[in-house]
Amino acid sequence: MEDRDTGASAPEVGASSASPRPAGPGAAGWQQRRRAESRSGDGQAGDATHQKGKAKKRRKRRRGRKVFARDEVRVASTGSPAIGIEAAPASSGQAQGKPDSAAVLAPPSQARPEQSFRRPPMQELPVFAALDLGTNNCRLLVAVPTRHGQFRVIDAFSRIVRLGEGLTANGRLGQPAMDRAVEALKICGDKLRNRKIRKARLIATEACRTADNGVEFLERVEREAGLKLEIIDRQTEARLAVSGCGSLVERDTQGVVLFDIGGGSSEIALIDLTGRRSPRLANHIVSWTSLPVGVVSLAERFGGRTVTREIFAAMVDDVAGRLANFDGRDRLSHVLASPNFHLLGTSGTVTTLAGVHLDLDRYDRRRVDGLWMDRDSVDRMVERLVGWDFQQRCANPCIGADRADLVLAGCAILEAIRAVWPSERLRVADRGLREGILSELMADDGVWRNNGRG
Structure with a gap:
């Protein structure tokens, strides 16, 4: 089963390959920008000069080849x-x-x-x-x-x-x-x-x-x-996830809850940027946790193919109970109400939600990585997926048969995280540990x- 790759299909980009964040809460569906990759190679230049009224022959010269x-x-x-x-x-x-x-x-x-x-x-x-x-x-x-x-x-x-x-x-x-x-x-x-x-x-x-x-x-x-x-x-896993997503945290950001929903565990890092900014984002981690639950383990315990609303709610409650035991969960309480606080998700769950949100015919990393989604957009996408049966999830090109039995478990983990750290904005990262x-x-x-x- 080939997975969509997170690196091999995108050009070199700046902070992200998606659009800049909206100016304030409540903005969704922003157009994505793409940066065309500059190309250089062997080239020729003509040179004509005149000296004392006599024209010299046009001479072609080959530029030195740039290294790429x-x-x-x-x-x-x-x-x-x-x-x-x-x-x-x-x-x-x-x-x-x-x-x-x-x-x-x-x-x-x-x-x-x-x-x-x-x-x-x-x-x-x-x-x-x-x-x-x-x-x-x-x-x-x-x-x-x-x-x-x-x-x-x-x-x-x-x-x-x-x-x-x-x-x-x-x-x-x-x-x-x-x-x-x-x-x-x-x-x-x-x-x-x-x-x-x-x-x-x-x-x-x-x-x-x-x-x-x-x-x-x-x-x-x-x-x-x-x-x-x-x-x-x-x-170490939590720190590497933060290191992989640093360029998606903008200069005016005051606080971020970064989460990585994995197959067997979910890492969460609270990042406080209200003080002097360090070049290394991980220097600003003030609290972190690793929940021993991921999309595979949660789906195996509750079922992934047939997920009723009651089963989905039970999955959310299970994760919420684990988060309640996280002693450092309030370390960003002073910035939660700020418009410069946001969630940052790096996992197949959030990239899948973004692809469904954009209604992509085929998953496109360049449109997903760095995408901003507002609270209402995330709510709508979760509600849509919970309402789909297994075959409908399989038929969606951004989910497919390989992820159809796991995506709702990931949504349940996401909903539990959003309940503890409510935010008007979620940024999507198609990048992470590697x-x-x-x-x-x-x-x-x-x-x-x-x-x-x-």
Whole structure:
């Protein structure tokens, strides 16, 4: 099951690829703006001069060829051009055990040789990689740094593997789920070995954190796919989500509740920006929590295919009870009434709601990432989805059969969050952990201080 990718289909953008936020509450349906990617290449210029009345011959000269990130991606295994997104500045704090490429790219038991020779570009750009194996998805981004705080994605992979399928009931990863994940990770391993990676970080989250056989599974991954993954804790996961979305928080913002609704857990970070602003958004986290509930685990407990209004309300109540135990939930009470406070959601749930809101015939990341939705628009979209049966959800191009049994569980988590932190505005982020990893790797490596060359 191929997942829509969050990086491989978008050009490099500024703060976001969607429209700026509305001037005040109650504005919805704003047109999206697109930035055309500037292109340069070999060119010719004519030159005619006159000296002492005699015309010189017109002489053609070839300009020096500019170096672009796409020079790095001419590999036989990938045929897509270099396209990417802007990332936020990296967050603060020491990342746990950040391995370099040599540590995480162990040779598999049967390594696959490169298919063809790659001619090196004029100036080599350092390449960084981030892999996120979650409860529902396996995702990879490979990127090169560009302007300060930005990077260009040169390769990406995303697949729904449902690694956490049955985990809630059994406490263990199932054999079919592990097989699906290993096959996806083999593809990721091939992509990484076909490149000269300067630094990479490969992480596993809630499914491997909680499963009795999580460590055993990762040992199998290292043997068969040649990838060494690290299980990160929930605080690190919350910080990486913030790092990945920093460029969507505007300068006049006073407070943000950022949430990442995952497959097996949901991370929430409260961000206070009323004081002096740091370049690293994660420096402003004043409180955070990780709920041990996500779209997969909630749907397995309550059912995802047939969801009545009563079942939906029960899911909302379940999450609300967990949020009631979050001691730091009131740390932004002083800015909740401000027009410069908003929610920021990074997950398949909010991007799906945005796609349905825009009535897209096909999911388009460039129109969704950075989109502002007002309170009434979110209410209408949740109500619409709750009113649809399973087949109607499957038929929507922004949901599809792969997400139809999970999207209402995600909406229930969203509704519980909105009840605790009511806001007139929600900003949608089609970015997250992988982008946060890349931001931190590049910042720590100092490539932005050295004009991207390291």
